[in-house]
Amino acid sequence: MKMKKYKLLFAVLSFGLMSAQNNIEKKSNNLVFDGNIEFEKKDLELAEYKFRKAKAIDSFNYNAPYNLGNSLYKNKLSVDAELMYKKALRIDASKENKHKGFHNLGNTYMQKEDYQNAVNAFRSALLNNPDDEETRYNYVLAKELLKKQNQNKDNNKDQKDQKDKNQDQKDKNQDQKENEGENDKKDKDQKNKDGDKNPQEPKKNQISPQQLKNLLEAMNKEEKKVQDKVNKKKFKGNPKLNKKDW
Numbered sequence: 001m002k003m004k005k006y007k008l009l010f011a012v013l014s015f016g017l018m019s020a021q022n023n024i025e026k027k028s029n030n031l032v033f034d035g036n037i038e039f040e041k042k043d044l045e046l047a048e049y050k051f052r053k054a055k056a057i058d059s060f061n062y063n064a065p066y067n068l069g070n071s072l073y074k075n076k077l078s079v080d081a082e083l084m085y086k087k088a089l090r091i092d093a094s095k096e097n098k099h100k101g102f103h104n105l106g107n108t109y110m111q112k113e114d115y116q117n118a119v120n121a122f123r124s125a126l127l128n129n130p131d132d133e134e135t136r137y138n139y140v141l142a143k144e145l146l147k148k149q150n151q152n153k154d155n156n157k158d159q160k161d162q163k164d165k166n167q168d169q170k171d172k173n174q175d176q177k178e179n180e181g182e183n184d185k186k187d188k189d190q191k192n193k194d195g196d197k198n199p200q201e202p203k204k205n206q207i208s209p210q211q212l213k214n215l216l217e218a219m220n221k222e223e224k225k226v227q228d229k230v231n232k233k234k235f236k237g238n239p240k241l242n243k244k245d246w
Contacts, residue, residue: 028058047071062092078111099129115146
């Protein structure tokens with residue numbers, strides 16, 4: 001008897017839980033439905049409110065975060081939309097829902113110009129539905145945009161490297177010019193110092209004291225030679241004869 005009572009009690013509780021769960025799912029789905037109507041009317045704020053409420057009531061309702069992600073994406077809130085799509089993907093692992101989730105997740109990355117993650121998301125979507133033409137188109141587009149983005153990064157890096165190289169050369173030339181200027185100044189200062197110590201060089205058309213001394217000595221020597229010749233002729237020359245009376 002006790003075993004039958006336990007089974008009956010368990011059945012009643014299970015039915016109650018199932019009934020409560022069904023009510024939760026039904027209420028959540030109704031809110032999602034109402035949110036979809038507002039979304040079609042482009043009242044994104046009210047749609048977002050309905051989807052958030054549906055998600056709060058039933059955390060296992062795939063459509064609540066997924067549709068909330070759609071509403072956020074339309075409002076260009078790509079970061080928040082990305083979080084909602086990822087949450088939806090954790091709830092339902094069916095191929096159909098994974099395809100939708102990854103496809104829209106790729107669109108959020110495209111909106112942020114995060115083309116590498118967009119390529120990865122669209123590839124995952126194609127793995128779950130390889131026949132979807134829109135996903136295939138987005139995948140090819142993301143790959144092409146990623147290629148151009150990487151090329152631009154490489155070009156910008158090359159330009160930056162060349163600019164840095166030119167600036168380094170410019171700085172080196174400036175340093176060299178400044179060093180040469182300092183050396184010229186030192187040489188000039190040294191010459192000025194040496195000029196105070198060394199004999200002053202004669203200016204053009206002027207005679208230095210030393211040159212004047214040498215010239216006077218030479219003149220004195222020449223004058224002495226002339227005087228010697230005069231004296232020699234005076235004593236050794238033929239004198240005139242005097243008339244003598246005998």
